[in-house]
Amino acid sequence: DEQEEKIRRFDNRIEEIASEADYKEKVGKLRCFLGTRTHTALSIIVEIGDFERFAKGNTFGAFLGLAPGERSSSDNINRLSISKAGNTHLRCLLVEAARGICKGHIGHKSKELRARQNGQSAEIIAYADRANTRLRSRYYSMIRRGKKKNVAVTAVARELACFVWGM
Numbered sequence: 001d002e003q004e005e006k007i008r009r010f011d012n013r014i015e016e017i018a019s020e021a022d023y024k025e026k027v028g029k030l031r032c033f034l035g036t037r038t039h040t041a042l043s044i045i046v047e048i049g050d051f052e053r054f055a056k057g058n059t060f061g062a063f064l065g066l067a068p069g070e071r072s073s074s075d076n077i078n079r080l081s082i083s084k085a086g087n088t089h090l091r092c093l094l095v096e097a098a099r100g101i102c103k104g105h106i107g108h109k110s111k112e113l114r115a116r117q118n119g120q121s122a123e124i125i126a127y128a129d130r131a132n133t134r135l136r137s138r139y140y141s142m143i144r145r146g147k148k149k150n151v152a153v154t155a156v157a158r159e160l161a162c163f164v165w166g167m
Contacts, residue, residue, distance in 0.1 A: 027045065032117045035101045044094075061161040066157055082154060097160060
């Protein structure tokens with residue numbers, strides 16, 4: 001009971017910080033994505049700071065260590081697993097968010113997601129909906145082609161990082 005009360009206090013404090021003027025708008029935008037709630041959105045914003053230092057979304061994904069490694073010479077191209085260079089905490093949060101995206105039907109929007117999107121502009125909601133649909137369909141197409149589940153989830157997490165950068 002004591003530990004649960006402690007977690008509740010921390011969650012309430014995170015909600016308070018997220019509702020401050022500095023973070024409220026940005027957190028609200030990121031919460032429009034499936035699998036991304038207040039804790040994940042606030043962590044991304046606080047730990048990245050300025051998204052403009054990344055030229056494009058792929059650079060942001062590589063910064064988080066979600067880009068595949070490569071060991072190549074001449075005509076031999078050898079792709080490796082993700083590089084894992086970068087912020088471990090954010091990479092884990094995005095992978096967990098991607099796991100949330102990979103559940104459910106393509107195009108389905110839960111009541112909770114609708115509530116999180118409430119109050120955002122139509123452009124932001126449309127962008128998030130396009131991202132959610134694309135990420136779910138990408139996951140299911142990779143699974144149908146025989147990719148392992150963890151590989152597909154990690155690919156979705158990398159693409160989610162690109163959409164977060166774009167938001």
